Amino acid sequence: MSDAGVTWAGTHRFVAERLVEARTVEDVARAVREAPGRVKALGTRHSFNSIADTDGTLIDTTGLEGEPHIDLSDPAWPTVTAPAGIRYGELGAWLQHRGWALHNTGSLPHISVVGAIATGTHGSGARNGCQATALRKLDYIDADGELRTCRQGDPEFPALAVGVGAFGIITSVTLGVQPTYDVRQDVYTGMPWATLLSDTPAILADAYSVSIFTTWDEPTVQQIWRKSGVGLDKAPPDEWHGAVRSPESDARLVDGDPDALTPQGGTPGPWIDRLPHFRLTHTPSNGQEIQTEYFVPMEAAGEALAAVRALGLLIRPHLLVSELRAVAADQLWLSGAYGRDTLAIHFTWAPHPEEVLALLPRIEEALAPFHARPHWGKWHAFDAAAIARAHPRVADARAVFEELDPGGRFVNEYLAGVGVRAARWWNGPNVDE
Structure with missing residues (x-):
């Protein structure tokens, strides 16, 4: 058994038999050719489930050499x-x-x-x-x-x-x-929930990037981070959709270190220093947490948020914070935003695994009328049938993967469980069962 460790937040311990740290493309190729069983790539370990695990060989690609x-x-x-x-x-x-x-x-x-x-x-x-x-x-x-x-x-x-x-x-x-372009971050507080529910698409579209933070049970939305492209968006107003602009000192998430956040308070700076919420030099986010995220059509945003908010009293005891974001539609078959402008509903949970596992089916049931799709790398309760209902092109994607890897070398339990790959026993490279 290798000592591949755990995911970033400790939500999954890797069970792979072997761990190979690749430095070159040839290292990767050799590791695949010589692996006695299944193979998976390992990155920065920021998944929260077993999507990147295998019972065979993990190939760590974070050390691959080469300059951009x-x-x-x-x-x-x-x-x-x-x-x-x-x-x-x-x-x-x-x-x-x-x-x-x-x-x-x-x-x-x-x-x-x-x-x-x-x-x-x-x-x-x-x-x-x-x-x-x-x-x-x-x-x-x-x-x-x-x-x-x-x-x-x-x-x-x-x-x-x-x-x-x-x-x-x-x-x-x-x-x-x-x-390159510059961005400024401004923090707003005090937006009434009724305003958010009635005008979610417009609020999320009002600047280059908008993030809405909530704990679902508060009378007004906790915070909104409005990231305006300098020269691309209109100047941030002092009052906006019933919310008011706050000083930089008010900007924090839960009990985290405010110094870990990228500069706020309206000071312009390069995109890479403003669009991420956290600085590269600091420990990312909270660490001891569980993450879940669902994607729903933006056109149903208000209804979907109301459905989740109705569960607020059940959610709040186990929640650190939720973040709401917009994602433009694309044509990538397994994207959460495939074919539709999308509202992403994200949950950062306290490390209460049993309680979170019990809550996920309740949340997914509430979001089922909106054909919610889960984030592949985070906790969810979707099985293959539920994924097939939510992702109209999953069968097409599976067919491509099966053609490229007929022996199932890159199959794992997670991918088979959600129907992205066909389940099979390992029987050697390129052996189609």
């Missing part, structure tokens, strides 16, 4: 290519130093670019797609240990872009970039 590089050969489509294990904060700083930027980031700059893309992770902004929408090309090691490439426009790209580790070990990604 910019390609300006087509001025209309500038890109950056980076090794799989690079973190958003590292890539963002590298790009900013050279005058370039990504369209968005998640709240944590500590997570790997590939891990975020593979699970459909996102930031916020009604005009901003999830992190995978920046993807232009990916290189990966297939089930035979061979290096393969998939580009935007290839038939399998909509399946592989948010590929949940189901088809191979990604070694590098190429992302679309844009000229």
Whole structure:
């Protein structure tokens, strides 16, 4: 048994028999070819369930060597290519130093670019797609240990872009970039819940990126972080949808260290220093927590929020905070925002695993009328049938994965349980049962 440790928040202990720390693409290829059983990639361990685990070999790609590089050969489509294990904060700083930027980031700059893309992770902004929408090309090691490439426009790209580790070990990604831009963060408090429920889409679309924080039982919304693109959005007003702008000293989450947060109070700064909620130099988020997230159509946002709020008294004793964000529609088959502008409803739970597990079916039942989809890397209670109802292209994605990996080398219990891969016993590489 390897000592692969636990996920970032300690919610899952890895059971893999072997752990390989790869430094080169050839290291990855060799590890796949020589692995006696199944294989999975391991990144920055920011999943909360067993999606990245295996009973065989884990290949840690966070140490893959190589510097990012910019390609300006087509001025209309500038890109950056980076090794799989690079973190958003590292890539963002590298790009900013050279005058370039990504369209968005998640709240944590500590997570790997590939891990975020593979699970459909996102930031916020009604005009901003999830992190995978920046993807232009990916290189990966297939089930035979061979290096393969998939580009935007290839038939399998909509399946592989948010590929949940189901088809191979990604070694590098190429992302679309844009000229750098500045952002300011302003914190608002006091928005009445009735206002939020009646006008959620407009509130989330009012700036480049908007995050709404709530504990579901408060009379007014706890906080709203309005991240305005300088020169892109209108100037933040002092009063906004019934909320008022607060001083920087008021901006904190739960009992966390305010110094861990990126600068607020309206001071403009580079995108990479404002779009993430937390600084790369500080311990990410709270650490001892459980995370859950559901994606619902933005057009039903008010109804979905009201349905969850009706459970507020059950939720509150086990909740640290919830965050509400917008994600623009995309055409990536396993994205939470596939085919629809989306409201992301996120729960950061206290470490109360039994109570949270009991609550998840209640929340999912409340969100069922809105065809909610779960975040792949976080806790949920969806089985394969529920996933099939929520994700209209899951069967198509599964067919692509099965064709690329007919022997089931990259199958694990989690992927089979949600119907993304067909369940099978391991019977050697490329053996179709």
